[in-house]
Ligand SMILES: Nc1nc2c(c(=O)[nH]1)N[C@H]1C(S)=C(S)[C@@H](COP(=O)(O)OP(=O)(O)OC[C@H]3O[C@@H](n4cnc5c(=O)[nH]c(N)nc54)[C@H](O)[C@@H]3O)O[C@H]1N2
Ligand SMILES: Nc1nc2c(c(=O)[nH]1)N[C@H]1C(S)=C(S)[C@@H](COP(=O)(O)OP(=O)(O)OC[C@H]3O[C@@H](n4cnc5c(=O)[nH]c(N)nc54)[C@H](O)[C@@H]3O)O[C@H]1N2
C-alpha cells in the first residue's frame with residue numbers, strides 16, 4: 023500500500039501474512055479497546071488490529087495497542103521461578119513446586135509467629151477478573167490476612183470512596199455514549215488525548231457533530247485543555263473550592279433542579295449552608311479562577327439541557343480526592359444530571375481492569391461489592407465458599423498506603439506483590455526502598471523479572487502476560503470484555519489464575535474450599551454471586567461476551583431469557599427515581615469544607631511539582647519501555663518547565679537539571695514549554711528513580727490515596743552535563 027508522495031520515499035506496510043486472528047481486549051488502559059491478535063502460518067504472533075464491530079473503539083487503537091503483540095517476547099520476561107534465602111545472594115532457578123511450597127510455608131511461618139495480619143498482599147488493576155476473584159477467595163477464605171489491598175489505592179480509591187459516600191455503592195453511572203447526548207462537558211484533571219486516546223476520539227467525534235461546550239479544569243495546558251472551549255487553570259489541589267463556588271452560584275441564581283433534588287436526594291440544607299461560604303470572590307483567592315469565569319461556567323453548566331462531569335487523577339490523587347469526587351457528584355445531583363443520556367458523573371478509570379478488582383477481588387471487602395462490615399453479606403459468601411463466617415474480619419484492613427508504613431513499624435513482616443511495582447510507583451521511593459529491605463519475606467509475582475521490586479524479593483513467580491491467558495476485564499463504562507489466549511506463556515511462566523490455584527492447594531489440605539479449575543468456572547461463580555446485585559452479570563458468559571464485543575453490566579439472566587438482543591447490557595445506572603444504593607434510595611448531598619493541607623512551594627522549595635503520564639508509555643515502563651515504537655518517543659526522564667522560570671535559573675532547553683524535594687533528588691532533562699505555569703513543573707512518573715524520589719504523597723483521609731500531584735521542589739543547574747548524560751544512560755536499561 024502506498025501513502026503520501028507516491029514517487030519519493032513511499033512508505034510500504036509490510037504484509038505480515040497473518041493467517042488467524044484471536045479476539046482480546048487491550049491490556050493497558052481502561053478504555054477497553056477490542057483488539058485482534060494476528061498469527062502467521064508459522065504460529066508466530068506478528069500483529070494486532072482494532073475490532074471494527076466493537077462499540078468501544080470501532081476499529082481504532084492507540085500507539086500502545088498497535089504494538090501490544092510485541093510484549094510476549096519482549097526483553098526482561100520472567101521465564102522461571104527464582105528463590106534465594108537472603109536478598110544479598112544471587113537468585114537460583116527453581117521448580118514451581120519448590121517456589122510455591124516455600125512461599126506457602128513462609129506465609130504460614132510469619133502468620134504463626136506474628137499473627138494472621140502480619141503478612142500482607144498487594145495486588146493490581148491489571149489481571150483478569152477471574153484471577154482477582156480467585157486471589158480474593160484464597161486470601162479471604164484460606165490465608166485470612168486482612169491486610170490485603172491493590173494498587174488501585176494509588177489510582178481509583180478516591181472515586182470508589184466518593185461514589186460510596188454519594189450513591190451508596192461504587193460503580194460509574196455513565197458511559198461513552200453520553201458524549202453523544204450531552205449539552206455540556208466538564209473534564210477535571212483528565213488528559214484524555216494522551217491517557218485514554220480512544221475515549222477522546224469518541225468524545226471529539228460527538229463534539230464535532232453537536233458542538234457542546236468543553237470545559238477543562240487542569241493546572242497544566244494539556245492537549246485536552248488546548249482543545250477546550252474554556253480552560254480553567256485551577257491552583258493545584260483546590261478543585262473542591264471551585265466546585266463549591268460553582269454550586270454557590272447555581273443556588274444563588276436558582277439554577278438548581280428542585281424537582282430532582284426533592285425526589286432523589288437528601289442533605290440539601292447542609293450543602294446550601296456550606297457552599298454559601300464560597301462566593302466567587304472569596305473562592306478566587308484560593309482556587310485562582312476569577313469571579314466572572316466562575317459565574318459563566320456555573321451558568322453554562324446548570325443551564326445546559328444535560329451536562330456531564332468526567333475526571334481522572336487530577337481529582338483522585340489529592341488530599342481532597344474523595345471530597346473532589348463527592349463535589350462532582352453534588353454538582354451532578356443538584357442539576358439533575360445522573361442516569362440520563364448525557365447527564366452523568368463519570369469517573370474515567372485507569373488500568374485495564376481497575377473495575378474488575380473493585381468488583382470481584384475482595385480487596386477492601388467481599389466479592390460483588392459486598393462489605394466485610396455487613397454480617398448478612400459475610401454469611402452469604404461464607405455459605406457460598408463453604409467456610410465459617412467467623413473466619414472473615416468484620417471490617418476492612420489496611421490500604422496499600424498504610425501497609426508500607428506498617429512494614430516500617432514492624433507490624434507487617436511479609437509481603438506478596440502481584441502485578442504492581444511500588445519501587446517506582448509509590449510516593450517517596452527512598453522510603454519504600456528501606457521498607458522493602460526490612461521484610462522477612464517478599465514474594466514478587468510479575469510478568470517481567472527486571473521490574474525494580476525483584477531486587478528486594480526472596481522469591482520470584484513468573485507470570486504469563488495478557489493474551490497468554492484467558493479471562494475478562496471491565497472497562498470505564500462497566501463493559502465486561504473477553505481476552506482469549508493466543509499463545510503459550512513464555513518459558514515456564516504460568517497464568518496468575520494457575521499460580522493462585524496452585525498456591526491455594528497448599529492452604530487447602532482438607533479441601534475445605536473448592537476452586538474452579540478454569541477461568542470459565544470462576545466466571546460461573548461470579549455470575550451466581552452477582553444475581554440481583556447492582557453489578558448483575560448473570561446473563562453473561564465468556565462466549566456471549568466475545569460475540570457481543572463486550573457487554574455492559576448489569577445484564578441479567580432475565581434479560582437473556584427475554585431475548586433482549588443484541589445483548590448490550592446496562593448503559594446507565596440510577597435511571598429510575600430514588601434508586602440509589604442506600605436503604606431509602608436517596609443519594610446524599612454532602613457539604614465539603616476545604617482544609618488547605620498540601621505541601622506548598624516556599625522560599626526553599628519554590629516550585630509546585632505535578633506528575634502524570636505520556637501517551638507512549640504505560641506506568642513503570644516494564645512493558646512500553648521494551649517496545650521500540652513506544653520507547654523511542656521518551657527514552658529518558660524529562661521535566662516540563664516554563665521558559666520564564668528556566669531563564670531566571672539559567673537553565674537551557676534540553677539540559678539536565680537536578681530537582682530536590684524534602685524527600686530526595688532526581689536528575690531530569692529540562693524541556694521548556696508554556697504548558698506549565700511559571701511556578702510549576704510537570705514530570706512523567708514512568709521512570710525508575712525519578713519523580714517518586716521527590717513526591718510526598720500526603721494521603722486523602724477517606725480513600726488513603728496519595729496526593730501524587732501536589733508537592734514542592736527546588737531546581738538546581740548541573741554544571742557537568744556530560745556526567746549527567748552518562749549517568750542517565752547507565753541507569754536506563756529500558
Ligand atoms: N498512555 C498512558 N495511558 C494511561 C496510563 C499510562 O500510564 N499511560 N495509565 C492509566 C491509568 S492507571 C490512569 S489512573 C489514567 C490516568 O489518566 P489521567 O488522570 O488523565 O493522567 P495524569 O497525567 O496522571 O493526570 C491528569 C492531569 O491531572 C492534572 N492535575 C494535576 N493536579 C491537578 C489538580 O489539582 N486539579 C486538577 N483538576 N487537575 C490536576 C495534571 O496536570 C494532568 O494533566 O491513565 C490511564 N491511561
Ligand atoms: N508520581 C506519580 N506516581 C504514580 C502516579 C502518578 O500519576 N504520579 N499514578 C499512580 C497510579 S494511578 C497507578 S495505577 C500506579 C501504577 O503503578 P504500578 O501498578 O506499580 O505500575 P505498573 O508498571 O503498571 O505495574 C504493574 C506490574 O504488573 C506487571 N504485569 C503486567 N501484566 C501482568 C500480568 O498479567 N500478571 C502479572 N503477575 N504481572 C503483570 C508489569 O510487568 C508491572 O511490573 O502508579 C501510581 N503512581
Ligand code: SF4
Pocket residue numbers: 048049050051052053054055079082083084085086087088217218219220221
Ligand atoms: S486507548 Fe487504551 S485500551 Fe485503547 S488501544 Fe490505547 S491503551 Fe489500549
Ligand SMILES: [Mo]
Pocket residue numbers: 176177178372373
Ligand atoms: Mo491508575
